[in-house]
Amino acid sequence: MIGVLVTFTQTEKFDRSTVAKIAGELRGPFEGMAGLRFKSFMLDEDGVHARNFYVWDDEDKARAFFTEELVEMVTGIYGAPPTIEYLDIVGFVDNSGT
Template sequence: MIGVLVTFSQTEKFDRSTVAKIADDLRGPFEGMAGLRFKSFMLDEDGMQARNFYVWDDEEKGRSFFTEELVDKVAGIYGAPPKIEYLDIVGFVDNSGT
């Protein structure tokens, strides 16, 4: 299992409603995506960074998803280039089924 944290930073605050609309518009392709266990769209407390967090069942799928083409596309959507961090998930708690 691998986690991927994608961070978009800019000098002005992200508009919360804009980020919420991006999340709503883009959620469809991720629903039922093979290998993707979890994805969240987030905004940090001061609104300066938008973050997306992914949990992939397979490291290869997680890494191969972030092509140069995709990175360019999301940079245009968010108005800022993403910083992509790959994280080794060593433990996971999922309470969604309870």
């Protein structure tokens, strides 16, 4: 498994309702996506960082997803270019079934 942390940073605070709207509008394409276990849309406490966290089954699928075209598209949506970090998941707890 691999985690991917995508961070958008603005000098002004992100509007929480705008980030929630983005999450609602972009949720559909991720539901049932092959190789993607989880995706979350998050907003830091300070409000200047919007973050998306992905958990993928396979590193190749994760890296193939984040194309230049995708980065350009999400830059337009969030109004800031993302930084993308790939993280080796060495342990995972899933309580969603309980």
